[in-house]
Amino acid sequence: MAIEESGIRRVFLSPGGVICAAEPTLVTTVLGSCVSVTLWDKERRIGGINHFVLPRGGASSRYGDTAMRELLDEALDLGAHLRSLEAKLFGGAAVLPVGGEGTVGTANVAFALGELARRGIPIAGRRTGGARGRLLIFNTETGDAFVRWLAEHEPLPAVS
Structure with missing residues (x-):
């Protein structure tokens, strides 16, 4: 994916954010235990992405149940068709422990996988x-995603 394309809108997605676009947009986000799901309609070239913190918990898109519903609703509102969508899944690192043997990251990934399977x-x-x-950098026009590990002491990218 060409990151330095001219004339393309660029957006930083914060935790709890959801963005869908029918016009070319590069969406950048940083994930630890959080998860981002991208949806892309390959026929209509409509893409979207969310960034959720926890699997369930409330009406905010900081929670996976709300973030997944908002992402799908926004994509369909822009003209995407459910049968044409494909997803990509990112994040879920084991950086925060949760009760038992799991982590917030594994719980987020399991939730996202279940939601995508449930919706086909x-x-x-x-x-x-x-x-x-x-x-993570996601191109809403092509469905391409560029992802790289953050170094252990790497500063987070500036938010514009």
């Missing part, structure tokens, strides 16, 4: 788990 949306790619955060 195929998964075209996945980069989940690990022990460090990731930088």
